[in-house]
Amino acid sequence: MTSYLFVILGAVLVNNVVLVRILGLCPFMGVSRKLETAVGMGAATTFVLTLGCGTSYLVDHYVLMPAGVEYLRTLAFIVIIAAIVQVTELVIQKTSPVLHQVLGIYLPLITTNCAVLGVPLINVALHHDLLESLLFGFGSSVGFSLVLMLFAGIRERLDGADIPVPFKGTAIAMVTAGLMSLAFMGFAGLDKYH
Amino acid sequence: MINSPFVRKAASVQSVMLQVLLALVPGIAAYVWFFGAGILVQIAIASAAALAGEAAMLAIRGKPKAIFLTDLSAIVTAWLIALTFPPIAPWWLTVTGTLLAVVVVKQLYGGLGQNPFNPAMAAFCLMIVAYPALMSQWPAAGQLDFKTQLDLIFGGLRQVDAITGATPLDALRTALRAAANPDSQVHGLRAAQLMDGPAFGFLGGKGSEWIALGYLVGGLWLIQRRIITWHIPFAFCGALLVTAGLLWGVRPDAFASPVFHLASGGAMLGAFFILTDPVSGATTPRGKLLFAAGAAVLTYVIRTFGAYPDGIAFATLLMNILVPIIDMKTQAPVFGHKKD
């Protein structure tokens, strides 16, 4: 039981997918201008990533491995994730058109969000079982959503700051992301403690 | 055109910052008493670097220099850096840290009042990540004379491992971890016994407990002067005591006492001077409580279970990240919109 908790906590904080593993920076930079959209993007990614982790585990274990074609893993995972993203997009377009418009290009781009591919591959590398895979996927995406929201909160505040012109916008966002990453280094070693 | 109000109270950023600096004096005095005058050199180095960095950035940004250099905010950052860095850190470490703090963490965000992160703590984190060894060498109280300290600060090659050790916090943690190991010599010893060494005083590290007391005195004076409110120090100390007390209560042999935590490392400096930085900290009363309590828990966790000797810097940065959301969600109800 505690080990599952450690999987989640480790994925959320210690090995945060964005700030420590530096995956998924594209939406992290792109959809963090407003808190509202960040929440939407976080929710969408959580859905896709958790589902993707589960599905890719199943496909990996029950299709690829029995067939002996593990080398197709990356390819197969991409296809699966792309399909899940497509479905998500259709659902969001139907249920929340404004969110759909706001997420804009980033919604289909969840497909190319390296975190979404990276996390299932990390799952394979860490030999997670199905539950661990799901938890790790969920934890990673919660970690992603969490820092995305916090980042959006900071960026909303930075909107009013008198930032030097060359650093306005993405530049200062990069600096901020760096400092956040630095702060998250404080969690280092926590998952090693027993 | 100036509009109403036409009268104003005599107050200025400069006077606020000056009072913060004054409040640091008792702590610094204790520091000098126990650890020698080297810290004064560090303070001077850091202050000079901070002013230089600030002046350069103001010049580049085309901002008025006179007014911003005399607001003393850079000096406060510099003093906090000097006080949190090891007193024998080489000069370039202090200078680099201070410049990073002032140039990147403060001025790139627009300077005074606009930085979301505490510059001094960001500098500490950057330096401890980049130079973990240099940032973890602390002399014991009264161990080094002023000349040796100067040599260490300005000297070339350093062979200090022989003469310096880790901070009391770090030492105790290492010892406790060792004590947990059945193969170790110290196995079975309790925290109280482990603290019997020369590095330890009555409550925390030898000497550092008096420095902490100095900070406490200065901090209380700041509260009395209404420069800071009671919320952050209270919540920080309270949460640290409770967290440490819980674990200590369950396993007194494996964890240090709450009082030790309060009197060691940067706890007092953090409670009264670092977390209370209004620019990067939470501002609503409820937010301040949450912010400081969160910082205390994180400090404890990082100190006890993490990889770094003290957690206050990382805890501050982590809570800084949360500040916009905390402030947003803890807005007090306004006049007429309160629920009775």
Added chain:
Amino acid sequence: MLRKLFKFHGGVKPQTNKEQSTTAPIAAVPLPDRLVIPLHQAVGGHPRPLVQPGDRVFKGQRIGGADGSLSSAVHASTSGLVRAVAPAVMPHTSGLTTLSVIIEPDGEDRWGELDKVNYRSTPPDELRDFLRDAGVVGLGGAVFPSYAKLKPGKEGKLKTLVINGAECEPFITCDDMLMRERAGDMLKGILAMRHMLQAEEVLIGIEDNKPQAVAAVQAAIAASGQSGIEAVAIPTRYPAGGAKQLIRVLTGIEVPHGRRSTDFGVQCFNVGTAYSIYEALELGRPLISRLVTVAGNVNAPRNYDVLIGTPMDHLVRLAGPRADTDRYIMGGPMMGVRMPAFDVPVVKATNCILVGSEAMFPAPAPEMPCIRCGECAKACPADLAPFELYWFSRSKNFGKAQEYHLFDCIECGCCSFVCPSHIPLVDYYRFSKSEIWAREREKEAADAARDRFEFKNHRQEREKLEKAEKLAAKAAATREKVAADGATAPAPGSDAATPAKPAPDAAKRALIEAAMEKARQQKAQAAPKNTDQLSPDVQAEIADIEARREIVAKPAASPLPPQDA
């Protein structure tokens, strides 16, 4: 009996500077050469002028009629000749003009006929109309028409009537002097209001730095023998005189922004308003004068009974302004408004003329960035987070500013007063508020324009349809006629079931010809005649518009009645 008083959050204690102007009694003012009476003096509509240049007016004669649902009449302050009804600079920061009646006094100061009214025997509605036409407005500074506030809540009665004698602004003492010298008459006004509002109790809140006023009012209450009226000394702390803050202090009730205080069983009036209600009801005199404190950079600060419309410099001269005087401020140093000129008139909102100089009110030190120290939040009597409001106002993020309750700000100036960064915080809020109002106005205009545009499109659609129907009917008629013609000539026996083929074709062609001819005519008529020497892109634009008009013009070819469209 000691009353339980409540506290409001924040507040500041600026130097009061009130003693200087309370040493001498209220003085009269000699008639000026000219009175400038702006028609728009109170919140609400712009009263329309009732006099013309050359008219003779009596003192107290109505010269501006209340217009709209929330408006208040304006009267001649003395008898004389109307010189002009023209725009004149008004006492407002903007320095803009407003339609004013300029009267040259004849020196006789002759009253016209005065209507008194017995408030006990008059129905409330009539009383309110009477007060509206007497021009009675709130004299505390907000100049809200009093009649509109003299309506009890839904229950038809009120728990507490709060009378505001707090006068928390530094320098101002006109309410203090009024209570000292005219407490008895003021009390009569209060009793009238109490009657109109059916108020159970009356609380007169007076800051405890005015013991003489408290004593005078208490004596008047004792002399009147009325019960349920109490003069309460409240702690001196700015802005205790804010209506919301005073209600809070006396009753513990917090009236939120945008809500009527009567919904909470409270209503609040200024002591000066009470006195003018007394004058209106019992003496029949409309509001044509008020008490004004002249203080600040003058040799003899004092209170004067001033006719509305008196130029400020005429008044200030009596108090002996010092040589370095460079500004007049209407109101006190915390919320006052700097006057655009020295000769602007005293209006109903003028409670004080604060004479200032650079030495007396030096410009603040340069504005520094906000360090979020929270001093402003500690001082804010509305429990706001002023530094957040500032942050969002500065970056013009008005939506966020509203989320942080910008409109609950009462602009008392406490935040600016304490700010260590010397930020003119209130100016940022004023800026934000007026921008938001402007945006709302624009939004309303846009919505109206959208409606009208859609209606026009709809109308054109309909007309096109109607025209098509008409044409179809005509065509059918023509066809029938042609068919009938054809039927009569070559084949008398055949009926309409087998119409002659060429004839309808010819008819249709004729119709099209006619329509095309008409269109050509229209086009010729519509072609602009001033497009010869234009740049190509303008030409293109015209062509574009042309194309659009083509669409527009076709169905609307027949002359339309544009109004009822």
Added chain:
Amino acid sequence: MFTALFVMTGIALVLGAGLGFASIKFKVEGDPLVDKIDAILPQTQCGQCGFPGCRPYATAIAGGEAEINQCPPGGEEGIRKLADLLGREFKPLSEEHGVEKPKSVAIIDENTCIGCTLCIQACPVDAIVGAAKQMHTIVASECTGCELCLAPCPVDCITMEPIAETVDTWKWRYPVFQIAPAALDTARQEA
């Protein structure tokens, strides 16, 4: 080799079927976004954006056929709001569509007007009243300042007048940031 092909084909088929089902099940009709965009546009109906009115422009933006910077009356402010709503990058007003001007109303010189009704037909919001051969006049409160009536007028009797500020529409100005670098430093030296 064939296993790999077989596996991938299988996956593709399954996913394709799933997607096809979803696209039918979650088909979207109508576009509520147009209303949101239309609400931001100033409704002058001036056509400077190249579309016959504000709503068509809104539809074009929602459909991705038009840029957000084609509305001069909306100005920078309007573009910012659109950028915010749509999560797009702010762009300065496109010059080919015009420049931001102070809000104005059209005024008909009543001496020159020949009563041709052309402006009445051009006005998108029916803000001009008059009849054939009668003098026309503009209802200032309804005029959006779109300038569409200027071009059709054969006698050039319509002019645009910027709306003057009144006490009711007066706005507080943005507080001037008082730190003027040079001035301050010298002031300090003098002091």
